[in-house]
Amino acid sequence: MAAMRPIQFDPFGEPVALDADQPRSSTASRIALRSGVGLFWAMVVVIVAARAAYFDPDFAEKFGSVASLIGHLKTVVGA
Structure with a gap:
């Protein structure tokens, strides 16, 4: 009895024919991947x-003070 070969699918769900002539990935390729x-x-x-x-809980507060400074400068300049 012959063993069934696994079926592979392309990204659109169509079955892809497996070539028996395709070389297996080399050991160096597997090592590089891993x-x-x-x-x-x-x-x-x-x-x-x-x-x-290095989490700084006051980090968001610093952005708030910079935003308020920019808003204050806009009112002073009149923009």
């Missing part, structure tokens, strides 16, 4: 951890 994915997620973790460590 290391790239690992590097991406490591950077995500570092960025989120840095944002949590």
Whole structure:
């Protein structure tokens, strides 16, 4: 009994014919892919951890004071 081959679909849902002649991905390609994915997620973790460590709760308040200063300057200048 022959094993069934998996069916792949294109982005529009149409089945794609699998070629038996297609070369499998090389070991170097798989290593590069895995290391790239690992590097991406490591950077995500570092960025989120840095944002949590250096979080400034008064950051939004600083924008509010700058906005009020700009509004005050507009009234002084008459714009």
